[in-house]
Amino acid sequence: MDAKEVERLIKISRERPLMPETYIPWQLEPEPGDIFLPETLTSLQGLDIYETLTPTQKLELGRHELVQVIASYAWGECLFCVFMTRYLITLPADSVEHQFLIRELIEEFRHQEMFAQAIAKIGGKPIKQSGLHKFFGEFSNKYLPADYLFMGSVSIELVTDVYGNHARRAANIYPVLKKVFDLHNIEEGRHILFTKALLKNYSAKAGYIKRTLYSYVILFNILFVRTLYVKREIYERIGMTDPDQTYKLASKNFKQKFADNCLKDIIEFVDSWNGFNRLTRFAWRRVLGVRV
Ligand SMILES: [Fe+2]
Ligand SMILES: [Fe+2]
Numbered sequence: 001m002d003a004k005e006v007e008r009l010i011k012i013s014r015e016r017p018l019m020p021e022t023y024i025p026w027q028l029e030p031e032p033g034d035i036f037l038p039e040t041l042t043s044l045q046g047l048d049i050y051e052t053l054t055p056t057q058k059l060e061l062g063r064h065e066l067v068q069v070i071a072s073y074a075w076g077e078c079l080f081c082v083f084m085t086r087y088l089i090t091l092p093a094d095s096v097e098h099q100f101l102i103r104e105l106i107e108e109f110r111h112q113e114m115f116a117q118a119i120a121k122i123g124g125k126p127i128k129q130s131g132l133h134k135f136f137g138e139f140s141n142k143y144l145p146a147d148y149l150f151m152g153s154v155s156i157e158l159v160t161d162v163y164g165n166h167a168r169r170a171a172n173i174y175p176v177l178k179k180v181f182d183l184h185n186i187e188e189g190r191h192i193l194f195t196k197a198l199l200k201n202y203s204a205k206a207g208y209i210k211r212t213l214y215s216y217v218i219l220f221n222i223l224f225v226r227t228l229y230v231k232r233e234i235y236e237r238i239g240m241t242d243p244d245q246t247y248k249l250a251s252k253n254f255k256q257k258f259a260d261n262c263l264k265d266i267i268e269f270v271d272s273w274n275g276f277n278r279l280t281r282f283a284w285r286r287v288l289g290v291r292v
Helices: 003-015 055-088 096-121 131-143 146-169 175-205 208-229 232-237 243-262 264-272 281-288
Strands: none
Touching (some): 003 096, 055 096, 096 175, 131 208, 208 243, 243 281
């Protein structure tokens, strides 16, 4: 991406900001029949057990899982802001990269506030990340070089974008959530454009080993996101008789659904710089359940 194109993205961000305060119809309450997450994205849909749930249990499952998804976005974006701030210090203030990252930081902070407000609006109680998630999130943020962190971030942005598209296109989604996903989709679209262009240079220069490492960084980022969504405690909350067994079934079910519904764009991206090779392909198949 040349400087002109980045300047164009900066200009849109400055001149046409989408403010969650006014863009989201916060005053609207959920109507009867509104849902919080499309059924296909919930962890239990597709299993026999799902058909035994009452309509209220199905609705509650969607509500709790949606809260988990957006709380995870907010946490991931906050981690990424920590990195971007550190990275920003190393850039000259007159470079376009510096200017774009400032816009991205502003937008990401607005997103975090918007997600937190959406959670409060639907009375959600996010479940905290596990110790392992916390450790890996903070460790990689601190010690991985910039190109690896941008690889990780674009992979998460691509996945969450597809996820958001499924949600905002669902016919009876609660309008507040639809607009939250609309706003996020528009602004993340610009972040993805920028990051992909930035990474083009890195991946063009990368040899076999580096491409293999990039591929693993992306794979682990996706695994990281996927395992943040499915939580045992949610099955307890909706009154399942055996939450442990439900959790086991749900994890397996969601792994396959996630692979089928959410990973097409990221697979195309990794493929575009030959990130699938003899050292990585088997791991993508086994860990993420995708056909590559
Ligand atoms: Fe965001
Ligand atoms: Fe972003």
